[in-house]
Amino acid sequence: MRFCEDYKVKRFKLIFIWLALITLTSVGLFITNNEKRIEKATQISKSLAPKHFEIYSGDESQYDRRLALLSDYRQVIKKIFVEAKQVKRFTQNLLQDASFNGSEMADDFFRNVVPFNDLIYNIETLGDVIIEENQKELAQLGEIVQKRIHELQNPANCKTARKLICNSGKSCGMGCSFHHYAGCLFVALGTNRTMIWGSTISNSLIGIEKVFLPLSETCQEADEVEAVEWQSDREAQTTQEDVPVIKANVDVKHTLFKPYTIPAELKEKIVKLHNDPNVWWIGQIMRYLFRVQPWVMKIAEDIKEKFQIKHPYASVQVRRTDKITHRIAVAYEISEYMDHVTEWFDNYEKIHAKKVSRRVYIASDDQRIVEEAMSKFPNYEFAHYWLGEKHKSSTTINRNTLDGLLAIVCDVIFLSEGDYFVGTYSSNIGTLVKELRDSRKDTFFSAQSLDLDMRYGPMRSKHSCKPLFEAIEDHAPGDKSEIPLQTGDEIEYDPTKKDFSYKVFGKNKRTGKSGFYPLYKTKELLVTASYPDYNFTLG
Secondary structure, eight states: OHHHHHHHHHHHHHHHHHHHHHHHHHHHHHHHTTGGGHHHHHHHHTTOSSSOOOOOOSSHHHHHHHHHHHHHHHHHHHHHHHHHHHHHHHHHHHTTSTTTTTOHHHHHIIIIIOOHHHHHHHHHHHHHHHHHHHHHHHHHHHHHHHHHHHHHHSOSOTTTSOEEEEOOOOOOOHHHHHHHHHHHHHHHHHTTOEEEEOTTHHHHSTTHHHHBOOSOSSOOOOOTTTOEEOOOTTSSSOOOTTOSEEEEOTTOOSOSSSTTEEEHHHHHHHHHHOSOHHHHHHHHHHHHHOOBOHHHHHHHHHHHHHHTOOSSEEEEEEOOTHHHHTTSSOOOOHHHHHHHHHHHHHHHHHHHTSOOOOEEEEEESOHHHHHHHHHHOTTSEEEOOOOSGGGOOSSHHHHTSHHHHHHHHHHHHHHHHSSEEEEOTTSHHHHHHHHHHHHHSOOTTSEEESSOOOOBSOSSGGGSBOOEEEESSOBOOSSTTBOOBOTTOEEEEEEEEEOSSSEEEEEETTTOOEEEEEGGGEEEOOEEEOOOOOOOOOO
C-alpha cells in the first residue's frame, strides 16, 4: 500500500515537472521569436514586481511599441495563468478518490509538492503590473466610447434624427432586463440611431425611469405607430437606412451589432489594453445604461458612510431563491465564496506588506446568507444593503417594486466598485457586475465565478450569444464526450456546460459536432462589425 502511495506521489511530481517544463519552453519560444524585443524584455524581467515601471517615452512610434510589448507579455501571462488554474483543478480531481481525499498525503502534496496558490499568486502579480501600466490608456478609451454614445443619444435636432424604439415585451429581473435593453443599444449604435424607450418599457422593469437617468436629454419621443420593425442586412428583407424610426426586438438575431462583436476601429487598441475585449465592449454599453439618478447616488453614499465601505474591500454576490428552486443554478456554501475572499486578502497583504481590515460587501436575495456569513466569519467586517422590511428583495414579488429595484441597484453599485468580486455568472446580476467592472478596468485577475464562465443571454444555449474560439492545434477525442479539432477550426464556445476540469464545451462549426475539448488548444477570436467611426488618440 505504501508503495502504491509513493508511486502516486512520484507520478504527480513527474506530471508537474513536465507541465512546468512545457510552460517555461513556451515562454522561451515566445521571447526567441521576438528577438527585436529581447532588450526591452530584459528590462521588464528586472521590474516584475507590484510597482510602476517605464518602458518607453517620447514619440508615437515608441509609445506604440510600448503598448505592443505590454500586450505581448499580458497575453503570455494570461495563457500561463489559465493553464496553471486548469492544472490545479485537474490535480484536485485526481485526488478526489477514496485513497487520497482528505488524507494526510493529499494535504502534503498540495503544501509541498505543488504550491499552486503561490504559483497562481505570482502569476497574478505579474499580470497586475501590466494592467496598472495600461490603466491610463484604457480609461481614456472608455471615455471616448462613452462620449460617442452620449453624442448619438443627444442629437441637436430630435425631429430629423433617425431613431430606434426599444420596447421590451419581457418582464424579468433587473439583470435580465438590462441584458435585453443592451441588445437595442447595440443595434442603435451600429445603425447610427438614437435609442428611445418605448411606451411599454416601464412595465418590463417597474421604476426604471425613476431610478436611472434618461437615455437622452434632447430626444425622448418618437412616433411608435409609424415605426418600422427593423431587419438587418443579414435577413431576407433589409430595412432601408433612411427609415426615420425603427423598432428593434430586444432579442435581436442575425446581426453583427450584438455582444461578442466589437467596433472594427477599436480592435487594434483594445486587444493591447484588455484581457477580455468582448467583455470590455459589452461593459461600455452597460455603463451607459446603468447611470443612476442623483438621489440614488445619495442613498448609496449614505450606505457607504453607515457601513464604512472603504477600499480595499471584496464584494460577494450569493444568488438563491428562484434561481435554485427552478434548478437553473447550483447553491454554493458561503464558505466556498469566502475561501476565494480569504485567499485574495492574504495575497493583498503579501503584496503591500501590511495588515488591512478585511471588509466585504455581501449581496444576496436571501437575508439568511448575510446572517450566516456574519456568524461564521467574525474576523470580517460585512456591509450589506438591508434596511428594513420594505427593502427585502428575496422574493420575486418584492423584486418587482421600486424599493426592490433600488435595493438591487445599490447592490450592483457596491459589488462593481469592489477590489475583488466573487459570484456566479449563472446570475444575470453576476454578469452585469462583471461587465461594469471591466468597463473601467481589466479585472481578469480580480474576479471569480464559482460556476460558469462569462456568458451573455439566457441559460438556454440556443438563445445565447456565444464567443468564437479558434483551434490552435489538432485534438483527437479521448472519449465519446469529446469532439475532434483541426487547427483553424472555429468553435462556438458554450460556457453553460463544463466538466469542471480542463475541458470546456462547444460546437465545431466545420463538423457541426458539439462536445468537450481542451481549452488550452484554442484561442478566442474577435469578431468585428462596422460601427460608426471612433476618432481617438491615446497617450
